[in-house]
Structure formats: structure tokens, C-alpha cells
Amino acid sequence: MKNILLLIGLTVIIATGCDDKPEVDKKKEALKNAQSELKALSTQISSLEKEISVLDPDFGKKEIKKTLITAFNAEKKYFEHKVEVRGSVESRKNVTVSPEIAGKIKSILVKEGQKVQKGQTLLTIDASIIRNNIKELKTSMELSKTVYERQANLWKRNIGTEIQYLQSKNNYESLEGKLATLNSQLDQAIIKAPFSGSIDQVMAKEGEIAQPGMPLFRVVNPEDVYIKSDVSERFIGVFKSGDKVDVHFPSQDQTIVSTITSVGQVINSQNRTFEIQVDVPSGFSSIRPNQVVVLQLKDYTNEEAITVPTMVILKGSYVFSIVKEGSELVAKKAHIETGISYNNATEILTGINPGQKIANKGVRDLAEGVLVSLNSNN
16 A cells, blocks of 8 residues: 555656646646556455465454353252351359358468369368357257256156156257258358369458358369350241351361250340350360350251352343354353352352353453353363
8 A cells, every 4th residue: 555655646746747738637647647556556466365365275364353251061059058146155164152151261272273173172261150159059969968868768757747858859959950050151161162173263362251142263164165146036947956057266267067056945135136055066175265256057058059150140130151153152141030149159040051151250351242262271
């Protein structure tokens, strides 16, 4: 084309350079010569194209642009949905030990972090007054017992009155009861471990006055723990005892599989939830009461679901199906009805059949009828 334009320009220049003819005739003659040259060049170009096409069959073919994508075949497979709820670690043996009687704290026999056995003495309260009362009572009991025994012997021989016998008996038995009460109070002056575990906290101090209900120790058994969580009432009937649960401990970044041991039957009127309890497997001891956990509870399953990656669903209503037309692959819209989404996958209820090829990576570059080519690394 550049050669043609150059030729036309030279012809015009030559024509304008001649002063023998009028200006318009010169230009007409120059145009006629240029047209003749152009026709000759066109004929030459056409001839060369035909000769090249014989030697190179692909020469001159129009290149069709195709969109490179990846695709997968839809198939039926297991699909599940899980709901996450927060819970906390609870202990069945996490108690505050308090005295039942008042008195001065005489000795503290344990310290924080110490392991203790059930019935082991933790603290003693000064019970000298009780002991003195017991000593006095025992002296009175000896006399009362003697009087009772003698009165009983006399009564057997019909000596004395029945009233005297009954009074002596009643006096002796009354003193026995008082002695038993004092011995119980003496026993309460010795604070013992209610179960085997460890001393989590010591609140008592030697020399201070203990009062009933006053916290002295916190005793914990970290092995007897469970997980408690409040679940929305919309899940009534969904979960049951024995269901598997994924339990994640954020502080340790650790997940274990456990089971539901209890499902509450009462709805909390304040937050509209019911309680579930989850077992903590034996041997898993690296947790503490009141620790926060995240439970993943399975609330839906489908054994034969067709699912697609959520990102391939466009405008929430269609995906691109890849179909073969002749020798080419073409993108076609497949309008769908979706179900539940979980873990970046969405359940397809209608619109896709097993074996159907669905566009994946590169799907957002597609349009209806676009030619595609599949990535060989798909």
C-alpha cells in the first residue's frame, strides 16, 4: 500500500511539473496512470497469495480467539453443612470448700497446686472449746451411766419405781446424743478434701476467724470436665446424643472429635436457646475450666449431592456449562437452583446433571456462546 501511495505521489508531481497541458488534464492523466499501476499491483498481490497458499495451507486463515479456562465434570458426592457455636469447658468437680462451724484457723496443711486425695486434711480449726465440752460431758456420762445401770438392776428386782428407771435411762441417752453432736462438731473442725484433685486456690489464712460459708480453698479435678454450649432453638430436633462434634480450642489451635452426651429439653426464656453437653475424651488434659471452645455441629447432610465451587455461580442464578459444537467447545449458560453453601461449595438442586462439564477458573471472562479452550493442566 505504501508503494502504491508513493507511486501516485510521484505521478502527481510529474504531472504538475509539465506546463504544456492545462492543470486539470495533467491531474487526470496522472490519476489514470496511478490506477493502471494499482491494478497491476493488485493482480500481482493476488497471484502471490495464491502461490503462498499452495505452499502453506494455513496462510491467510482467520485466527479465532478462544478463552482459556479450566473445567470439571459434575458428579454426585457426599455433602454436609456444619454450624459453629461457642461453648466453654465446665468441671463436674470444681468446688469452693467452706467451713460448717465458726472458729479460729489453726493450721493450713496444703498449698496451691498441690495434689490431694479424697478425705485428706486440708485445714484445721481451733476446737479446744469443743474438746473441753467433750471432756466434761464424758465425766457426766460416767456418773449417768452408773446411775442408769444401778437403777436398771433395781428395777429388775422390782425395787424402786419405773419413773426412776426411765429418768436415769433418758438422762444417760441424752448425754450420749450430746456427745455425738460434739464429736460431729469436732470432726467439722477438720476440713477435708471432698474428692481427689488439686488445690487451685488457697483463700484461707492462719489465725483468721473462719465462718460458715466463708471460702477457704478451691479444689479442682481437671480430668472430670465436659463442654457446655447454648444452641439456638431453631435447631430443636436436629442434634441428638451420640452425634459427632468437631471441638476446636482456639488458645491451643487444636481440634478434637467428640460426641454429644446430653441435649437439653428446656428453652431458656432469656436467650431462646437450649443447652447441649459434649464429652471431653480421656487423656486430653491440656484444657481448663471456663476455657472458650468452638463447636462445629453437623446440621445437614446429603449423600448424593451435586456441588460446585461457590465462586463459579454468577449472579446467584447460573453457571457456564461447556458443550461441544462441531469441533469447538462453547460456553453456555446453565440456570440453576441452589441449596445450602458450606466451605466454599454450594449444593445444586436443579439445572446441572452428573457428567456435565462446568467452567471453573476463568469463568468470569466468559459470555454466552464464547469459544473456549481447556487448560491441559486442569
